[in-house]
Structures are given as structure tokens and as C-alpha cells.
Amino acid sequence: MLRTSLAYFCIAVVAVFAADISISTLDPWLELKKLGLGFLTPDFFSLPEFGEALRNTVSFALIGIVLAVIFGSVLSLFFEYTAVRLFCAFIRSIHELFWAFIFMPITGLNSLCGILAIAIPYAGIFAKVYAEIRQESDQRPAEALPENTSRVSGFLYATLPVIYHDLKNYTSYRFECALRSSAILGFIGLPTLGYHLETAFREGMYNEAAALLYSFFLLILSIRFWARPKIIAIPIIAAVLVTSWDATLSLANIIRFFTYDILPWPMRAEGFYAGTQTVTLPVGEIFHWLQNITVTNILPGIWSTVLLTQIALVSTAVFTLASFAFASRRFFTPAVTGPTHLALVVLRTTPEYILAYIFLQLWGPSMLPAVFALFLHNGAILAYLTARNVNQLELPFDGSASRINRYFYEVLPRCYGQFLAFLFYRWEVIMRESAILGILGITTLGHFIDSAISRDHLDTALLLICVTAVLNMLIDSLSQRIRKRLHISAHLAAGISP
Amino acid sequence: MCTDITMNARMAVSKELLALHGEDISYSDFVALKGISLSISAGEKVALIGQSGAGKTTLLRRLYQLNPAECAFIHQHHALVAQLTVFHNIYMGQLDAHSIFQNLRNLVRPSRKYIDEIVPIARQLGLEDKLFTRVGELSGGQQQRVGIGRALYRGGSILMADEPVSSLDMVQREEIMACIVSAGQTVVSSMHSINLSQRYFQRIIGLKDRSVFFDLPVDCVTDDLLSELYC
Numbered sequence: 062m063l064r065t066s067l068a069y070f071c072i073a074v075v076a077v078f079a080a081d082i083s084i085s086t087l088d089p090w091l092e093l094k095k096l097g098l099g100f101l102t103p104d105f106f107s108l109p110e111f112g113e114a115l116r117n118t119v120s121f122a123l124i125g126i127v128l129a130v131i132f133g134s135v136l137s138l139f140f141e142y143t144a145v146r147l148f149c150a151f152i153r154s155i156h157e158l159f160w161a162f163i164f165m166p167i168t169g170l171n172s173l174c175g176i177l178a179i180a181i182p183y184a185g186i187f188a189k190v191y192a193e194i195r196q197e198s199d200q201r202p203a204e205a206l207p208e209n210t211s212r213v214s215g216f217l218y219a220t221l222p223v224i225y226h227d228l229k230n231y232t233s234y235r236f237e238c239a240l241r242s243s244a245i246l247g248f249i250g251l252p253t254l255g256y257h258l259e260t261a262f263r264e265g266m267y268n269e270a271a272a273l274l275y276s277f278f279l280l281i282l283s284i285r286f287w288a289r290p291k292i293i294a295i296p297i298i299a300a301v302l303v304t305s306w307d308a309t310l311s312l313a314n315i316i317r318f319f320t321y322d323i324l325p326w327p328m329r330a331e332g333f334y335a336g337t338q339t340v341t342l343p344v345g346e347i348f349h350w351l352q353n354i355t356v357t358n359i360l361p362g363i364w365s366t367v368l369l370t371q372i373a374l375v376s377t378a379v380f381t382l383a384s385f386a387f388a389s390r391r392f393f394t395p396a397v398t399g400p401t402h403l404a405l406v407v408l409r410t411t412p413e414y415i416l417a418y419i420f421l422q423l424w425g426p427s428m429l430p431a432v433f434a435l436f437l438h439n440g441a442i443l444a445y446l447t448a449r450n451v452n453q454l455e456l457p458f459d460g461s462a463s464r465i466n467r468y469f470y471e472v473l474p475r476c477y478g479q480f481l482a483f484l485f486y487r488w489e490v491i492m493r494e495s496a497i498l499g500i501l502g503i504t505t506l507g508h509f510i511d512s513a514i515s516r517d518h519l520d521t522a523l524l525l526i527c528v529t530a531v532l533n534m535l536i537d538s539l540s541q542r543i544r545k546r547l548h549i550s551a552h553l554a555a556g557i558s559p
Numbered sequence: 560m561c562t563d564i565t566m567n568a569r570m571a572v573s574k575e576l577l578a579l580h581g582e583d584i585s586y587s588d589f590v591a592l593k594g595i596s597l598s599i600s601a602g603e604k605v606a607l608i609g610q611s612g613a614g615k616t617t618l619l620r621r622l623y624q625l626n627p628a629e630c631a632f633i634h635q636h637h638a639l640v641a642q643l644t645v646f647h648n649i650y651m652g653q654l655d656a657h658s659i660f661q662n663l664r665n666l667v668r669p670s671r672k673y674i675d676e677i678v679p680i681a682r683q684l685g686l687e688d689k690l691f692t693r694v695g696e697l698s699g700g701q702q703q704r705v706g707i708g709r710a711l712y713r714g715g716s717i718l719m720a721d722e723p724v725s726s727l728d729m730v731q732r733e734e735i736m737a738c739i740v741s742a743g744q745t746v747v748s749s750m751h752s753i754n755l756s757q758r759y760f761q762r763i764i765g766l767k768d769r770s771v772f773f774d775l776p777v778d779c780v781t782d783d784l785l786s787e788l789y790c
Contacts, residue, residue: 455637456637457632457634457637457638458620458623459623459627459630459632460638460651460654461651461654461655462655463654463655463659465659465662465663466654466655466659466662469662469663469666470640470643470647470651470654470662470666471640471651474640474642474643475640475641475642477642478642
């Protein structure tokens with residue numbers, strides 16, 4: 062375990078030298094001062110004009126999650142089939158923003174695009190986690206049923222009640238994530254909070270940005286009051302009613318997208334210039350096209366994405382290990398743990414995309430803003446989970462009075478395995494985000510996807526998205542293998558999974 | 560035959576180490592006790608018995624706090640760090656006696672000096688060949704011996720234990736009890752088994768209804784008293 066940790070640490074140190082990390086703004090402190098001032102004086106009067114964006118943020122997330130729960134549940138029942146598992150791994154390895162890129166040409170920039178962009182990857186996530194919850198649940202009630210009980214009745218009586226609590230907790234945790242996804246979909250033009258946040262930040266109207274961000278925090282905090290199983294039907298119906306469904310879907314368009322637009326350009330070139338739109342199969346030119354994209358986009362994109370991922374992963378670990386003690390009652394009194402918790406909640410509630418955007422405004426384009434955004438957001442989640450585990454440890458009352466002794470001898474050895482499991486779970490998430498942050502300008506895969514989309518090269522964009530997905534699936538399976546080898550697991554204790 | 564010496568007489572013979580005078584004891588997470596008076600002198604081997612929830616752990620914890628510098632505590636469970644080696648777990652008995660820098664260095668790279676101090680203790684407990692094995696890989700009996708090792712390394716004249724053998728099998732119980740009573744000059748231990756208490760200790764304190772029900776030399780503890788204690 063220690064050897065693995067050290068190896069990852071060394072890789073990250075080497076990566077830091079290879080990465081482009083710098084502060085390029087002329088006066089980062091001035092910008093920070095303006096930002097701080099803005100966040101102290103939020104302009105709540107500007108909020109009414111953003112009412113629609115807030116409403117869209119909630120309704121996209123809510124409808125998206127409902128669809129994801131439905132499809133995810135169905136898929137989870139067939140999760141023992143390799144094909145289903147691979148399919149789910151594939152759809153969840155593509156980030157919500159990339160799904161939105163894919164749907165944009167078909168549906169346009171509207172509610173349907175936003176909802177599908179959330180529903181599809183979350184369905185893949187639910188399928189996996191629901192299946193895991195079912196497999197790890199207590200099987201004895203189901204085994205004790207009478208011989209001829211039908212599968213459906215058996216499920217309803219002896220399985221669902223056992224796993225309901227875990228399902229509910231996990232789903233509501235994911236709903237919070239979906240609200241974050243929904244908000245950042247605005248950054249690429251959908252009518253949610255991110256759209257206005259981007260404008261406010263770009264134009265330096267920090268008190269407006271602060272008001273938007275604070276209302277987003279309140280929204281997340283308020284989930285527990287209105288997103289309850291007993292009354293959830295009301296917000297869902299309301300969401301369906303307020304959402305504008307004026308997307309014009311033409312079947313011809315969809316067919317054209319899948320059978321023409323996304324085909325490699327050399328296949329379309331001849332027909333395009335002839336005006337006939339016929340498709341040909343010039344193998345040599347396709348190979349050349351592929352080679353060209355590999356050299357100019359795929360390889361540099363993968364290189365940057367992996368560099369950023371490894372640096373962010375290890376920074377997340379360092380941040381977590383340095384901060385969790387301050388959030389744990391085993392080390393400090395509520396006078397310290399309280400404020401620490403508040404800071405951690407703010408950091409994990411703010412989507413990393415928004416954090417990266419803010420740091421980008423402060424420090425200018427390099428990997429630095431992305432690294433900070435990733436380790437602050439992910440580190441806050443891991444520190445919260447680790448502190449919670451540590452609070453449950455029973456430490457002997459005659460242990461050392463020194464906090465440092467307690468940290469290194471009593472606490473760290475006990476919680477390190479679980480911490481590492483959480484971190485390796487997070488690896489795949491960090492990688493997904495590293496790719497996405499390319500949209501903000503660093504040269505990870507997202508950057509090349511974004512520029513292909515803006516040049517209307519759907520073929521290139523889709524190829525790059527698939528490459529990103531495969532890279533993500535590789536990281537996922539590598540992480541699983543490492544967790545297995547180290548015999549560590551992070552169970553879905555109390556519902557919150559990393 | 561019952562040879563009851565009065566409390567005063569016993570105190571006159573040897574030095575009093577720990578004493579409580581009509582004290583009410585409560586901790587947030589333990590059973591509270593009322594009006595506890597007792598005194599423990601050097602060289603005594605005292606067993607605490609009583610139903611679970613009677614307050615044995617509370618009393619032990621209070622006695623420990625009367626003189627932490629002279630007491631070493633063997634816990635029931637949770638106290639050993641399964642992920643660390645036998646060496647480190649024993650070393651933890653002296654964490655407070657060494658500087659933080661020394662502790663950190665010894666965690667990363669066990670220092671010769673401390674190995675030399677700990678090897679004799681491990682040998683005495685039959686753990687010499689397991690010194691750098693992780694505690695999580697040991698059997699229950701071996702783990703409990705590591706706990707004793709930590710208490711021995713900590714030093715002090717009073718050895719305390721909280722039901723040290725309740726999770727072990729019959730053979731290991733005898734072995735560990737013999738080890739504990741011979742390791743400490745003065746021993747105070749809560750016990751699950753009456754039989755073991757009568758064989759390994761000279762004095763038995765029975766706790767019931769959150770106070771001391773009896774406090775007698777072992778041969779004065781009758782079956783009637785015991786059945787009343789556990790009823």
C-alpha cells in the first residue's frame with residue numbers, strides 16, 4: 062500500500078515538471094481582491110432575472126435523474142451480462158458536457174439536450190451502483206422465501222425492502238451531483254445557471270456571480286426539504302410542466318447524423334464536392350485522416366489529460382490527508398471542526414468546472430487552475446468522508462495526548478486503506494473532469510473536442526469523445542485491479558459513495 | 560477458609576496506591592457509578608466482576624486516571640492498530656515519552672535502540688519471531704499478548720486490564736491470565752469469568768446496581784454472594 066502510494070507520488074512529481082504550470086495574469090492579487098469584494102457584497106437584486114435559469118437547472122436535473130433511475134434500474138437487473146456492463150461503462154465514461162455536445166446537432170440547444178445529457182451517463186452510473194447494492198445486500202431473506210415465489214414478488218418482499226435505504230441515499234446523493242452537472246451545462250450554452258455565471262465572471266461582475274453561486278448553494282442545501290420520497294412527485298410534475306418542450310426533432314435529421322455527419326470526412330468528401338452527398342470508402346485516405354488526428358489531437362490530448370489527472374490525483378490525496386484531521390472530532394473541538402466542515406461543504410458543493418473557471422480568471426491559462434479546482438473539490442469530498450470514518454473509530458482513552466502522535470500511530474494506519482480506496486474510486490472521476498476542463502483552454506482532450514465542435518467537425522469530435530471514453534474505462538479497470546490487489550474497499554457506508 | 564483482613568489493616572501493611580472515597584463517577588459514553596469507596600495497595604491482585612453494564616469499565620477508567628503515570632492499561636479490543644507491526648504496537652506504550660520527531664522516524668524506520676528495548680519483552684511473551692508481523696495477521700491470543708507487551712513497555716507499577724481474555728478460547732485464557740498476573744506487580748482487572756477470577760486473583764470486587772456490592776478476599780466470596788451478584 063505504501064509502495065503504491067510512493068510510486069504514484071513520484072509519477073506526479075515528474076508530471077509537474079512536464080506540465081505547463083504558471084501564473085500568467087499581470088496582477089493576480091488585484092483580481093483576487095475584486096473577486097473577494099464581490100463575494101462579500103453579493104447582488105441579490107439581480108436574481109429575479111435569473112429565475113428561469115434556476116428553474117431550468119432544477120428541472121433538467123430532476124427529469125434527467127428520473128429517466129436515469131428508470132433506465133438504470135432496468136439495466137441493473139441485467140448487469141451480470143458482460144455486454145450490459147460494457148455498455149454501462151461506456152455511457153458513464155462520457156461526461157455530461159460531451160453528451161450535450163453530441164446531442165446539440167440533433168436536438169439543438171434546448172431542454173431535451175440538457176435532460177438527455179444528464180440522463181444517459183447517470184443511467185450508466187445507477188445501473189452499476191444499484192447492481193452492486195443488490196449483490197452486496199443481505200441475501201438471506203430472499204433465500205428463505207417459499208419455493209415457488211415469483212421473481213417479482215420475491216424482489217418486492219425480500220430484496221427491495223432490504224436495499225431500499227441504500228438506494229434512496231445513493232440516488233439523493235446523485236441528485237445533488239446532477240444539479241451540479243445541470244448548472245455547468247450552462248457554460249456551453251444551455252439555459253441553466255452556468256450560462257449566467259459564465260457571463261458574470263467573464264465581464265467581471267463578481268457581485269452578480271456571487272449571488273448566483275450563493276443561490277446555487279442554497280438550492281443544494283434545500284434539497285433535503287423538498288426532494289423527499291413522499292413528496293417527490295410534486296417537484297417532478299412541476300418540472301415537467303415548466304420545462305419548454307419545443308424541440309423539433311426530425312427523424313431525417315437523426316438518421317442523417319448517425320449515417321452521414323459523423324462519418325470520417327474522407328468518406329464524405331467526394332460526395333460533398335460533387336453535391337450528391339454520397340458516401341465512399343477510400344481506405345487509404347481514411348487511414349491518413351486517422352493518422353493525422355492521432356498525431357495532432359489524440360496523442361497530445363491524452364498526454365495532457367493523463368498528466369493533469371496524475372497531478373490532480375496526488376494533490377487530492379495530499380490535500381485530504383492534510384485537512385481531514387481538522388474536520389474530525391477525534392482531533393479538534395467543534396470550534397475547529399465546525400468552520401472546517403463549512404469550508405469543505407462549500408468546496409464540494411461548487412462544481413470543479415466553476416472552481417477552475419474562477420482560478421482561470423485569477424491566474425490565466427495553464428494547468429494550475431485545473432489542478433487547484435480538481436484537488437479542492439475532490440479533496441473536500443474525500444476529507445469529509447475520511448473525517449466521518451475517523452469519527453467512528455474507537456480510540457483507547459490512554460493513548461498519546463499529542464495530536465501528531467495520534468494522527469500517525471493511531472488514526473492514519475487505521476484509515477489509510479479506506480482512504481486509498483476512496484481515492485482510487487475518485488481516479489476515474491478526476492480523469493473525466495481533467496478531460497472536460499480542456500474546454501477552458503488547457504490542452505487536455507476536452508480542448509480538442511471543443512475546437513472540433515466549434516469548427517463543425519463532428520467526425521473528429523465523436524472520435525475524440527470515444528477515445529476519451531476508452532481512456533476512462535481503462536483507468537476505471539486499472540483502479541479496480543489496484544483496489545483488489547491492495548485488498549481495499551470503500552463500501553457504500555451510509556449512502557455516500559465517493 | 561475465609562481470612563478477611565479489614566481495609567484498615569491491609570492499608571497498614573503495605574503502601575496504598577489508588578483510593579476513592581465515596582465518589583460518583585460518570586463519563587459521557589459509559590455507565591455511571593454512585594458513591595464508590597475503595598483502596599488498592601501495592602502488590603494486590605484485584606478482580607472486578609459484575610453483570611455487563613454494572614460499570615466495570617467506568618471504574619477501571621477512573622482508577623487509571625487517579626495515577627496515569629503509574630498505570631498501564633490492557634484493553635479489551637480496538638486498542639491495537641491492526642495495520643502496524645507488533646514492534647510498533649508495543650512501542651506505542653511509550654509514545655508520550657519520546658519526541659514527535661523520534662516517533663515519526665521510528666514509524667518509517669524502526670530504530671535499533673527501541674528494537675533492543677522491545678525484543679526482551681517480545682521474547683518474554685513468545686512474540687520474538689513475530690516482531691515485524693502486522694498485528695492484523697496474528698491470532699486472537701497473540702494479539703492479546705501484544706496488548707500486554709504494550710502495557711509492559713509502558714512500565715509503571717500498576718497493570719490494569721479490561722476483560723483481557725473474554726474473546727479467547729479456553730487454552731489461551733489460562734495462558735494469558737497467567738501472563739498478566741505474573742507481569743504486573745499490582746494488577747487490577749475486570750473479569751468475565753468467575754472461575755478465572757477466583758483462581759488468578761486474591762481479592763474480588765463485585766459491582767451491582769452501579770455501586771460496590773462486595774469487596775472481599777477471594778476465599779470469602781461465597782456461591783450465595785455470587786448468585787446474588789448476578790441475579
